[in-house]
Amino acid sequence: MDTLNNQEMIKVNKLNKSFGNLHVLKNINLTVKESDVVVLVGASGSGKSTLLRCLNFLEIKNSGQIIIEGEQIEKDTHDLNKIRQKVGMVFQHFNLFPHMTVLQNVIEAPIQVKKQTKQEAIEEGKYLLEKVGLGDKYDVYPSTLSGGQKQRVAIARALAMKPDVMLFDEPTSALDPELVGEVLATMKELAEEGMTMVVVTHEMGFAREVADWAVYMHEGKIIEVGSPNELFDNPKEKRTQAFLSSVL
Amino acid sequence: MSAITHFFEIFTGSIDVFLDGLWITIKLSVVSLLIAFIIGLFFAILKISNIKILQWIADAYIWIVRGTPLIVQIFILFYGLTDILLIPMFWAGAAGLAFHSGAYIAEIIRGAIQSIDKGQREAGRSLGMSRGLTMRRIILPQAFRRAVPSLGNQFIIGIKDSSLVSFIGMQDLFGVASTMGSNSFDYLPYYLTVAIYYLLIVLILTYVVNLTEKKLARSD
Ligand SMILES: Nc1ncnc2c1ncn2[C@@H]1O[C@H](COP(=O)(O)OP(=O)(O)O)[C@@H](O)[C@H]1O
Ligand SMILES: [Mg+2]
Numbered sequence: 001m002d003t004l005n006n007q008e009m010i011k012v013n014k015l016n017k018s019f020g021n022l023h024v025l026k027n028i029n030l031t032v033k034e035s036d037v038v039v040l041v042g043a044s045g046s047g048k049s050t051l052l053r054c055l056n057f058l059e060i061k062n063s064g065q066i067i068i069e070g071e072q073i074e075k076d077t078h079d080l081n082k083i084r085q086k087v088g089m090v091f092q093h094f095n096l097f098p099h100m101t102v103l104q105n106v107i108e109a110p111i112q113v114k115k116q117t118k119q120e121a122i123e124e125g126k127y128l129l130e131k132v133g134l135g136d137k138y139d140v141y142p143s144t145l146s147g148g149q150k151q152r153v154a155i156a157r158a159l160a161m162k163p164d165v166m167l168f169d170e171p172t173s174a175l176d177p178e179l180v181g182e183v184l185a186t187m188k189e190l191a192e193e194g195m196t197m198v199v200v201t202h203e204m205g206f207a208r209e210v211a212d213w214a215v216y217m218h219e220g221k222i223i224e225v226g227s228p229n230e231l232f233d234n235p236k237e238k239r240t241q242a243f244l245s246s247v248l
Numbered sequence: 249m250s251a252i253t254h255f256f257e258i259f260t261g262s263i264d265v266f267l268d269g270l271w272i273t274i275k276l277s278v279v280s281l282l283i284a285f286i287i288g289l290f291f292a293i294l295k296i297s298n299i300k301i302l303q304w305i306a307d308a309y310i311w312i313v314r315g316t317p318l319i320v321q322i323f324i325l326f327y328g329l330t331d332i333l334l335i336p337m338f339w340a341g342a343a344g345l346a347f348h349s350g351a352y353i354a355e356i357i358r359g360a361i362q363s364i365d366k367g368q369r370e371a372g373r374s375l376g377m378s379r380g381l382t383m384r385r386i387i388l389p390q391a392f393r394r395a396v397p398s399l400g401n402q403f404i405i406g407i408k409d410s411s412l413v414s415f416i417g418m419q420d421l422f423g424v425a426s427t428m429g430s431n432s433f434d435y436l437p438y439y440l441t442v443a444i445y446y447l448l449i450v451l452i453l454t455y456v457v458n459l460t461e462k463k464l465a466r467s468d
Binding site: 088109112 | 365367368370371372373374375376377378381385386389390393
């Protein structure tokens with residue numbers, strides 16, 4: 001493999017985050033290499049969302065280092081708006097802009113933030129929507145879409161900023177079971193194209209098939225890291241075993 | 249029977265003067281509500297800022313407006329502005345009304361902004377949009393939509409409240425009615441007449457607000 005594929009896309013050293021007295025992330029260390037797909041599992045409240053949110057600076061860490069593409073990012077020395085463009089995020093509840101059409105949702109940030117021309121943004125936006133299977137929905141409002149369609153629009157919207165990493169926070173947990181597959185298929189396609197992804201999910205099938213690494217979090221700590229099959233089938237830690245037997 | 253014909257005579261006979269008053273009421277309401285909207289937006293943003301002193305300034309403003317009668321506010325601004333700053337009566341009246349409505353509009357807009365799901369802000373920020381851009385492009389358009397019914401209601405209150413400027417001598421709708429009534433000692437028909445003008449204005453405005461609401465609802 002070439003050196004590019006071994007580049008560290010995200011490196012986290014001794015990351016700590018508290019909300020008031022609540023110590024939510026405790027000395028987190030994590031490395032995500034280019035084109036890696038990492039799934040993050042753990043009980044509700046273990047800090048998975050907070051970790052993702054720290055990685056794209058929606059939350060500001062208390063201590064430790066977050067290194068994105070080799071550069072240590074600090075809020076005092078970096079324009080976080082610029083950094084966030086490199087780190088796309090997909091939310092559990094989609095968070096589409098309800099006052100904009102599907103296409104407007106996708107082209108908003110490229111035009112307003114990246115200063116793309118409208119024509120350029122529309123062209124790329126349509127291409128991305130086509131890609132996620134929504135080529136016939138450009139001009140409808142999000143309220144008319146199913147959950148699965150909404151989440152695919154949200155993915156296209158994040159991709160429109162051409163991020164180097166995509167973070168997914170339980171992208172399918174708000175969906176009716178029959179709509180989960182279409183979103184996972186879109187994510188799988190993205191992974192196959194080499195997108196670096198960090199995914200919080202309890203879809204074990206997806207994790208086994210697509211992920212390079214699985215990370216188990218418990219009460220703000222990373223307890224165990226391994227290949228998905230290793231971690232799910234032969235967890236070394238008692239707490240991982242207990243968690244897995246509760247979700248499987 | 250003759251009371252009714254008498255009223256109709258007064259109603260039709262006074263159309264010219266009342267149209268002059270109506271024009272002043274409309275000009276005054278539109279100008280004062282536009283200013284009030286800008287004041288309201290400004291103080292709403294102060295209130296949701298994370299800066300204590302700015303929040304405090306907004307609280308103080310809203311407290312003063314809520315804690316004093318509108319007529320007192322109009323008199324203070326009128327005597328303050330026209331005596332000290334030599335501002336024309338129209339603008340003093342408009343300033344008084346705007347100062348008053350601004351506080352209520354600030355609360356309406358603040359409430360609407362805070363009612364927008366925080367995921368909207370996060371989605372905007374996660375795409376690299378700045379705080380200001382997210383506010384302008386994502387939050388405010390949704391907040392305004394949500395605020396249309398309350399803003400419409402506040403505009404209606406503002407138009408009716410504008411009648412108080414007659415007490416600083418303006419010949420708005422109510423001023424005309426008062427003058428005509430006291431000149432002829434025939435008060436009731438003129439106050440009935442002015443009531444009809446206000447009812448018509450409010451009827452039309454209510455219709456416009458409802459129409460706007462329906463139009464905006466299509467995207468939700
Ligand atoms: N903004 C916040 N303010 C205070 N506490 C928070 C906030 N966000 C998350 N928490 C707390 O941090 C802990 C971890 O939450 P979260 O990262 O959402 O966990 P997970 O995504 O694994 O369910 C929880 O106890 C949660 O209540
Ligand atoms: Mg979570």
